[in-house]
Amino acid sequence: MSLRFGILVFPAVQQLDLTGPYEVFASAAGAEVHLVWKDLAPVVSATGLTLNPTATFETCPPLDVLCVPGGSGINALLEDEATLRFLRERAAAARFVTSVCTGSLVLGAAGLLAGRRATTHWNALDFLAAFGATAVEDRIVRDGSLITAGGVTSGIDFGLAVVAALLGEAEAQTVQLCLEYAPAPPFAAGTPGQAPPAILAQARERLAGSRAAREAILARLKHPA
Template sequence: MQFAFGLYPGFTSLDVIGPYQVISNIPGAEVVFCAAHRGLLPDEHGLLNVDIAHTFRDVPEPAVIVIPGAPHTRSLARTSDPIIDWIRNVHTTTTFTTSVCTGALLLGAAGILDGLDATTHWDSYDDLSSYGAEPTETRVVQQGKVITAAGVSSGIDMAFTLTAKLYGDEVAKAIQLGVEYDPQPPFDSGAPSKATPEIRQLVEAVMAANRDASPYGKALTPIR
C-alpha cells in the first residue's frame, strides 16, 4: 500500500515526521515523499531539508495521502499551487485522505471538506469554516475516508488511528509500543480549552506575527 506525503516548501517538520515514524513501521508500507519539484525541500525554519525524489505527477494514485501544515498555509490555500490540484485529483481514488494541522486548509481548498466535521490547529478554525467545514476541538476527526488531525503533534495520533483502520488495533498497538509512544507531558496546556488566557494570548500574538510570512524573507522554493 502506498502512503504519499504531499509536501511543499516551508512545511512544519513534525506534521510530517510524526506520522512518518508511525507509518514507516507498518510492514510492507511503501512511503513516498512527493512535491511539485524534485530536490531538497526546506521546512519552515530552513534547517530540515527533505530530498524529494518524486513529483506529484509520479504519484497519481496513492492509497493514502498525508498533507502537513505550515505557518503560511492560509495564503497557500488561496493560490493555485500544484499541491491543491494533486489533492483534488488523487482524492477520487484514495482509501484515506488525511491532513495534519493547517494541512486541512489545503484539503478545504481542494473542495474536500465542504459539509464535513473537521479539525485543524485551533488558531485556524475560522479559516477552516470558510471551506464549509464544521471545526471541532477533537484531536482526530474521521468523516468517511477523510481524517483530519489538530495541531502539529496530533499527527502522531492520526497515524495510529489510520494504522488501526487499515491493519487492525494489534498492529497499531505493536507500533505504539515499538516507538514507546506514551505521552506524559509536564503541563496540561496543550489545547485552547486547557490553557490559561495569558498563555493563549501569548501564542496568538506570536502566531499573528508569523502568519503568512516566509521565515526566510523570500519565496520558499526547492533547492534543485
C-alpha cells in the same frame, strides 16, 4: 501488497506535522511512504530542517492514503492551482484523504471539505467554515474516508488511527509500542483550555502574523479580483 502513503512536502512545512505521521506510517507492516512535491529538490521546513521529496506530482504512484501536513507554507498552497489539482486528482482514488494541523485548509481550498466534519490547529478552526466544513474541536476527526488531525503533535495519534483503520488495532498498537509512544508532557498547557491565560495570549501573539496572512488569502478566495 504494500500500502502506499503519500505525504505532501513543501517549503515551510511544519516538520513534525510531516515527520510524526511519517514515522508511524513507515513503521507499519508492508508500508511504502512517499514524500511528494512538484520536483525533487530539497525542501526547507518552517523550522529549518531539510527534507527530500521522493516523488513528484507526475511520478507519484497510486496512493492508499493521501496526507497534507500544515505549517506556514500552506499559505502559498491555498492559491497554488498545481498543488490543488494534484490533491483533487489523487483524492478521487485514495482510500483515505487526510491532513494534519492546517493541512486541512489546503484540502478545503481543493474543494475536499465541503459538507464534511473536520478539524485543524486550534488557531485555525474558525477558518474551516470558509470551505464549507463543520469544524470539530477534537484531536482526530473521521468523516468517512476523510481523516483530519489537530495541531502538530496530533499527527502521531492520527498516524496510529490511520494504521488501525487500514491494518487493525493490533498492528497500530505494535507500532505504538515499538515507538514507545506514551506521552506524559511536563506541563498542562497543550490546548487553549489547559494553558494559563497569559500563555494563551503569548501563543496567539506569536501566531498572529501567519493568521493575518491566511485571513487575507481567504478574503481573496471569497472575493477574487
